[in-house]
Amino acid sequence: MELLFLGTGAGVPAKQRNVTSIALKMLNERGAVWLIDCGEATQHQILHTTLKPRRIEKIFITHLHGDHIFGLPGLLGSRSFQGGTGPLTVYGPAGIRAFIETALRVSSTHLQYPLFIEEIEEGIVFEDSHMAVTAGKLDHGIDSYGYRFAEKDKAGELLVEKLRADHIPPGPIYKQIKEGQTVKLPDGRIIDPVPYISDPQPGKIITVLGDTRQCPEAVLLAKEADVLVHEATFNAENEKMARDYFHSTTVQAAETAVQAGAKKLCLTHISSRYIKEEEQQLLKEAFARFESVIIAHDFLEVPID
Amino acid sequence: MELLFLGTGAGVPAKQRNVTSIALKMLNERGAVWLIDCGEATQHQILHTTLKPRRIEKIFITHLHGDHIFGLPGLLGSRSFQGGTGPLTVYGPAGIRAFIETALRVSSTHLQYPLFIEEIEEGIVFEDSHMAVTAGKLDHGIDSYGYRFAEKDKAGELLVEKLRADHIPPGPIYKQIKEGQTVKLPDGRIIDPVPYISDPQPGKIITVLGDTRQCPEAVLLAKEADVLVHEATFNAENEKMARDYFHSTTVQAAETAVQAGAKKLCLTHISSRYIKEEEQQLLKEAFARFESVIIAHDFLEVPID
Numbered sequence: 166m167e168l169l170f171l172g173t174g175a176g177v178p179a180k181q182r183n184v185t186s187i188a189l190k191m192l193n194e195r196g197a198v199w200l201i202d203c204g205e206a207t208q209h210q211i212l213h214t215t216l217k218p219r220r221i222e223k224i225f226i227t228h229l230h231g232d233h234i235f236g237l238p239g240l241l242g243s244r245s246f247q248g249g250t251g252p253l254t255v256y257g258p259a260g261i262r263a264f265i266e267t268a269l270r271v272s273s274t275h276l277q278y279p280l281f282i283e284e285i286e287e288g289i290v291f292e293d294s295h296m297a298v299t300a301g302k303l304d305h306g307i308d309s310y311g312y313r314f315a316e317k318d319k320a321g322e323l324l325v326e327k328l329r330a331d332h333i334p335p336g337p338i339y340k341q342i343k344e345g346q347t348v349k350l351p352d353g354r355i356i357d358p359v360p361y362i363s364d365p366q367p368g369k370i371i372t373v374l375g376d377t378r379q380c381p382e383a384v385l386l387a388k389e390a391d392v393l394v395h396e397a398t399f400n401a402e403n404e405k406m407a408r409d410y411f412h413s414t415t416v417q418a419a420e421t422a423v424q425a426g427a428k429k430l431c432l433t434h435i436s437s438r439y440i441k442e443e444e445q446q447l448l449k450e451a452f453a454r455f456e457s458v459i460i461a462h463d464f465l466e467v468p469i470d
Numbered sequence: 471m472e473l474l475f476l477g478t479g480a481g482v483p484a485k486q487r488n489v490t491s492i493a494l495k496m497l498n499e500r501g502a503v504w505l506i507d508c509g510e511a512t513q514h515q516i517l518h519t520t521l522k523p524r525r526i527e528k529i530f531i532t533h534l535h536g537d538h539i540f541g542l543p544g545l546l547g548s549r550s551f552q553g554g555t556g557p558l559t560v561y562g563p564a565g566i567r568a569f570i571e572t573a574l575r576v577s578s579t580h581l582q583y584p585l586f587i588e589e590i591e592e593g594i595v596f597e598d599s600h601m602a603v604t605a606g607k608l609d610h611g612i613d614s615y616g617y618r619f620a621e622k623d624k625a626g627e628l629l630v631e632k633l634r635a636d637h638i639p640p641g642p643i644y645k646q647i648k649e650g651q652t653v654k655l656p657d658g659r660i661i662d663p664v665p666y667i668s669d670p671q672p673g674k675i676i677t678v679l680g681d682t683r684q685c686p687e688a689v690l691l692a693k694e695a696d697v698l699v700h701e702a703t704f705n706a707e708n709e710k711m712a713r714d715y716f717h718s719t720t721v722q723a724a725e726t727a728v729q730a731g732a733k734k735l736c737l738t739h740i741s742s743r744y745i746k747e748e749e750q751q752l753l754k755e756a757f758a759r760f761e762s763v764i765i766a767h768d769f770l771e772v773p774i775d
């Protein structure tokens with residue numbers, strides 16, 4: 166899995182940073198890409214990557230501010246135009262359905278694939294054998310959700326070399342052992358499966374928060390996450406402004422990462438007021454509280470490992 | 471006046487051409503810019519020009535296909551965010567109001583300027599002392615309008631040098647002469663104003679058509695236009711495809727320019743299937759019928775003179 170940042174700016178597009186969108190690439194794991202948020206010109210950003218719109222299986226919208234949703238109608242239409250036929254589901258706060266349906270209806274956009282729209286509430290919004298996605302409400306004036314993407318633990322692998330070394334012959338019993346069954350061999354031996362299965366691999370946890378003030382729900386969502394993506398619209402000294410506009414500072418984002426015990430923090434939603442050198446200052450502020458931190462930029466790809 | 475092409479592609483954005491938007495710059499004439507159409511990422515294109523969103527006074531939408539309107543919500547919001555306070559009017563086919571109002575409502579976008587939305591029909595959609603704008607319905611499957619922007623004739627200038635040469639002394643009578651009044655001088659002479667006023671300057675005519683098949687209404691809208699902007703989604707040999715998809719070929723656009731007696735033709739809405747060399751072929755096809763033709767590209771500026 167990788168996180169690919171498609172837009173890392175705040176509020177309005179700027180030359181250096183487009184408005185928000187993040188791709189969670191799971192091409193090896195499920196042959197699919199999920200998007201979190203879809204600001205205007207997300208499909209334009211995708212043109213400069215290897216992402217294929219038809220691979221986008223789900224889009225999770227954190228909140229309905231324009232810089233997080235105005236790219237949706239165009240992306241949905243282009244995915245169809247470019248031959249996407251697989252179903253796509255959009256998850257988002259109440260109102261996302263009216264926005265999408267009005268845009269598609271007015272523009273006579275007829276999609277060549279099934280589109281599902283789910284207006285979410287707190288709790289598990291999606292789960293299958295690979296992933297569970299939990300949404301929690303943050304503190305942003307309007308409904309803003311954070312999403313916790315929790316990969317399921319991977320079952321242990323059968324240790325074939327060890328079976329062979331112990332002269333346990335291949336056959337259907339290998340499958341039984343892998344499934345954890347105790348088996349009896351033709352030679353009378355009783356085989357306990359446990360020593361022949363490697364430890365299960367814990368699934369990765371990626372938490373992506375919508376715009377928010379510092380809040381306890383953010384800590385819950387990010388609990389022991391491998392990667393936490395957190396907005397940092399303001400620098401440390403603008404704490405009052407962050408509060409007034411329902412945003413966070415660099416330091417607040419870092420504090421949330423510390424409280425959650427997250428392993429890595431990616432700061433995004435960076436205001437265009439902070440140019441090159443000031444960006445280093447933002448990083449320093451967060452680093453003073455939490456050392457595994459980076460500032461995202463458009464097209465940054467972060468491996469989840 | 472100048473036409474500045476912000477997006478010249480067809481259907482979906484491509485690296486070389488964004489989806490449709492054209493700026494009619496009238497900074498000297500009325501301190502304002504008008505837009506025709508506003509595809510997704512029009513505001514991003516504007517970032518690469520000297521245009522100021524707050525100077526955008528009117529937006530004329532030709533039709534509601536997504537590649538002509540999906541940039542509206544973002545542009546309207548950013549104009550406000552960037553300090554635009556002057557009123558703005560959007561003209562477009564029925565449905566444009568629902569699209570804009572839903573997008574702004576759902577996204578909690580509160581504009582800091584008065585926004586007017588006028589759902590148009592055929593006829594004069596705007597007129598003041600400088601400009602008259604007439605809309606006419608084209609042939610595109612859904613309602614698609616062409617707009618004829620007719621600048622008012624400029625009154626003749628007072629020929630001050632000539633007045634002086636004839637020993638007509640300056641004073642309030644200069645104003646009377648300029649207004650076309652016959653005046654009597656203190657020395658008894660009766661002055662006919664006509665010789666002292668230059669010929670009126672005919673206003674310029676710019677016609678910008680929405681997507682369309684070749685049709686008589688297009689010729690009417692473009693009658694003696696100084697510049698005709700016409701789509702050319704297909705090359706000459708794809709006439710059947712153009713007809714099936716309610717579009718025009720290069721040759722059809724040129725024929726409309728000929729029939730209308732237009733002075734200059736700008737082809738736009740160029741499909742991304744035509745790359746560099748094929749573009750020259752498109753130009754040749756049109757040129758064979760009408761010699762004053764160019765193919766627009768993103769950021770091309772065409773002076774109206």
Ligand SMILES: [Zn+2]
Nearest residue numbers: 228230305376
């Ligand atoms: Zn927001």
Ligand SMILES: [Zn+2]
Nearest residue numbers: 533535610681
């Ligand atoms: Zn169209």
